[in-house]
Amino acid sequence: MASLIYAPDDPLNAPMPAKCAKIQDYGIIGDCRSAALVSREGSIDWLCWPKFDSPAIFCAILDRGCGGYWRIAPTNAEGVIRKYVPDTNVLQTTFRCGSGTVILTDLMPVSSEEFKRTTRLPDHEIVRQIECSNGEAEIEMEFVPRAFYGLESVAIRDLGKLGIRMKVGKGVYWLRTNATLNLNEASVHSHFHIRAGEVFQFSFSYTEEAPALLNPLGDFVHDGIERSIAFWREWTSRATYEGPYREAVVRSVLALKLLTFAPSGAIIAAPTTSLPELIGGSLNWDYRYCWLRDASLTIRALLGLGYWDEASDFMEWMLHTTWLTQPELQTLYTLYGRRALAERELKHLSGFKNSSPVRIGNLARDQLQLDIYGEVIDAAAQYVFHGGTLDAGMQKALLGFGKYVVKNWSLPDEGIWEPRSGRSKHTHSRLLCWTAMDRLLNLRDHGWNLSEAASFSDTRKQIQEEIHSLAWNSSLQSYTSVLGGDQLDACLLLFAWYGFEKSDSPRMQSTYARLRDQLDAGNGLLYRYRKDHSEGAFALCSFWEVEFLALGGGTQQAAESLFDHLLSFQNDLGLYAEEIDPVNGNALGNFPQAFTHVGVISAALSIADRAKGAETLPHRQEKASSHSAVQGAKA
Amino acid sequence: MNWQGWLLWGFVATLALTTMLSGSQALGFTRINIPYFLGTAFTPDRRRAKLYGFFLHMANGWLFAVVYAFIFESWGHANWWLGGLLGAAQAAFVLIVGMPLMPSFHPHMATEQHGPTASRDLEPPGFMALNYGVQTPVSIFIAHILFGIILGAFYHVHL
Structure with missing residues (x-):
């Protein structure tokens, strides 16, 4: 069997971390249906099967005592270094021991749909392979499953050569390995010696359909790893981006x-759920849902990199899966477009570093957020401007959203940040209502038959006037978070991004200066809307700042300099959480966070556009349909 | 076998079922659009899919009405509640067996195991088609019971 070691470039001099030290100590593996978090010390501390929003079987990240975990690591590791196999989601953790070096490879095997049609594969599987690259080492494996977020221990049965079987609810888990296992009542342990060239494999699978597939280990697992690496590399190779970063x-x-x-x-x-926005704090939320507030930037990121299929899927999801509530939109939806679970606390879990409560479900489902209409319409407009087509049903849905905005744009709402303190007249919500009207009128110019154009045009003008008059605080010389207010909000940086006002205008320059002052979190970071230290700096807002600078609010050098600085806050695997502790740079909040990574991509795209001398905001111009990257991806 | 009854009331019952399901979708009880659901097996064009699916659904309805007619003939009588019971049984079969099987039959429907490849396909209905909304089973049950009631009540009525 050929070696699967992808040797790291860096020396193995990073110290071994303490257990569950920091959020950034985790890496993610997944298969686009579920995901697991793997710690620097080789422990899978978070796994929900069969879907992202299913109950966790491992949740030690939220409670070391009560939540389950699956750890494989040398007993005497002195240093560790991690990396993804380049251009893949296959994680490799290299442990340096006094007597040798071992490499742990973690992944959820993936393959093409064509391959899946010709080969029997488990419905859900994690493969862990540990091999010794030199010397020798003692390896310890602890497998401690705890069903339903740690509420139930799991009855474990040893079926000999078939493996370890665990029946939970309507599904069954199997653990198979070529290592010798010792069973306790509710856990499995193994202690073995590994020498240079030796390989031990572990396969953990789940199915809700009997009979379960029990594939062999050895070459079959090896081929699965190689196939996954090839899959991810092929997928990554489709990225048309050739710019900086x-x-x-x-x-x-x-x-x-x-x-x-x-x-x-x-x-x-x-x-994940309930990774805290402040260690020891209570701002712990369940993020395993789809938020529409991310729509516009997400589509921009996918289209900008040439991932047309993913962008199309997301558009379809947004416009068809939300059918049941149209023309109203909910703040967030489940994976299949249902209403999110009612929020409840899991009181048996102490939370990450005792940051309680741990919550599942999300109360934000009942909030009114007017910005999401503009997000969805803007996403659709970008999609069309890049050459996508919207069928009659999708067009009807968008017009329905537009009419809803005409009727409701002046209402107070909870706004993008979902505070639980009531509704206000948020400037950002109005900005996105303006965006909704503006993009629908753009689509008319693009050939849409829009009988409501007059009312959309009038509403756009009214909103614009209101923002210019009531959202501007002349004594502060700044736009403000709410109409007639005196507080600022990092969302104001998006005025230019949505095309409402150029970032080099006197008002925006003055707003930026005031915002940098009011929301400065230190360490070059920004709070999203307040400075009361109840949470960390909001990572995405800093990437919005990069965009603001790249769109003309500052120099190219300033944008690049800030981007470089922000890269120092990613973890060793290149992942970001929702927030950053401005004091020590630690990750805070749920991890990894889609919104932050969308911000990284969008900011890099804007920097690249400016470096090329491209028109400002080319992603929202009609001529974007000739954008070579996207055309290439479509072809 | 009352061929005239089958032809006429099979058609009427299928129309009623289709109308009921379309109405459920329009009123926001479910996302399932049966003509679209069936028609996309033959074309990606949404408008054509709905048209093809409509005719396919009508043909399906007539086909199932034959089964109902055979059952009524074997029982020797037909009435509204026997028809309703058959409709409920058919709905249970469709929801519990048929819907989870659809990704196996439908060439453009993703499975629950789909991924990571972007699907560009229809989302799978899942058990009892719950992925299309929690009230979907209710809508399908009521529509099929209505289908059975019409057939049972009018099968022996001669115009």
């Missing part, structure tokens, strides 16, 4: 892809 952009789109639910096209915000 390509490595960060490619890692971001690989992370974004892992947060896509392929059967429906939904993209979840993050694969």
Whole structure:
């Protein structure tokens, strides 16, 4: 069997981390239906099967005592280094021991639909392979499953050569390996010696349909790893982006892809729940849902990199899966477009570093967020301007959203940040209502028959006037978060991005200066809307700042300099959480976060556009349909 | 076998079923659009798919009405509640067996195991078609019971 070691470039001098030290100590593996988080010390501490939003079988990340985990690591590791096999989502953790070096490869095997039609493969599987590249080492494996978010221990049966079988609910888990296992009542352990050239494999699978598939280990697993690497590399090779920061952009789109639910096209915000926005704090939310507020930037990122199929799937999902609530839109939806679960607390879990409560479900489902109409319409407009077509049903849905905006744009709402303190007249919500009207009128110019054009035009003008008059605070010399307010919000940086006002206008320059002052989190980062230290700096807002600079709000050098600085906050695998602790740079909030990675991609695209001397915001011009990258991807 | 009854009331019952399901979709009870669901097996064009699917669904309805007619003949009588019971049984079969099987039959429908490849396909209905909305089973049950009631009540009525 050929070696699968992809040797890391860097020396193995990083110290071994303490257990569950930081959120950024995790990496993600997945198959676009579910995902798992793997720690630097080789422990899978988060896994929900069969779908992202299913109950967790491993959730030690939220409670080391109560949540389950699956750890494979040397007993005497002295250093560790991690990396993804280049251009893939196959994770490799290399442990340096006093006596040798071992490499742990973690993945959810993936393959093309054509291959799946010709080969029997488990419905859901994690493969872990540990091999010794030199010397020797003692390896310890602990497998501690805990069903339903740690509420139930799992009855484990040893079926000899077939493997370990665990029946939970309506499904069955199987653990198979070529290592010798010892069973306790509710856990499995193994301790073995590994020498240079030796390989041990572990396959953990889940199915809800009997009989389960029990594929062999050895070459079959080896081929599965090679096939997965080839799959991801082929997928990555389709990225048409050749601009600066390509490595960060490619890692971001690989992370974004892992947060896509392929059967429906939904993209979840993050694969986790309740990773805290402040250690010890209570801002802990379930992000395993699809938020529409991310729509416009997400489509821009996918189209900008040439991922036409993924963009089309997401458009289909947004316009068809939301059918049941149209013309109203909910803030968030489940993977299949259903209403999110009612929020409840899992009181038996102590939370990440005792940051409680741990919540599942999300109360934001009941909020009114007027910005999402503009997000969806803007996403659709970008899609059309890039050459996509919307059928009659999709056009009807968009017009329905437009009419809803005409009727409701002046209402107070919860706004993009979903505070639970009530509704206000948010400037950002009005900006996106303006965007909704503007894009529908753009689509009319693009050939749409729009009988409502007059009312859309009037509404656009009214909103514009209101923002210019009531959202502008002349004593502060700044736009404000809410109409007539005196507080700022990082969303104001998006005025230029949506085409409402150029970023080099005197008002925007003045707003930017004030915003940098009011929302400065230190360390070059920004809070999203306040400075009360109840949460970390919001990573996406800093990437919005890069966009603002790249769109003319600053120099190209300033945009690149900030982008370079922000790259220092990604973890060693190139992943970002929702927030960043401005004091120590640690990741905060759910992880990895789609919105942040979309921000990375979008900011890099804007920097690249400016470097090329391209027109500002080419992604929203009609001429974008001739954008070579997208045309290439479509071909 | 009452061929005239089958032809006429099979057609009427299928129309009623189709209308009921379309109405459920229009009123926001379910996302399932049966003509589109069936028609996309033959064409990706949404408008044509709905047209093809409509005719296919009508043919299906007539075909199932034959089965109902045979059952009524074997029982020796037909009435509205026997028809309703058959409709409920058919709905249960469609929801519990037929819907989860659809990705196997439909050439352009993703399975629950689809991925990571972007689908460009229809999302799978899942058990009892719950992926299309939690009220989908209710809509399908009521529509099929209505189908059975019409057939049962009028099968022996001669115009």
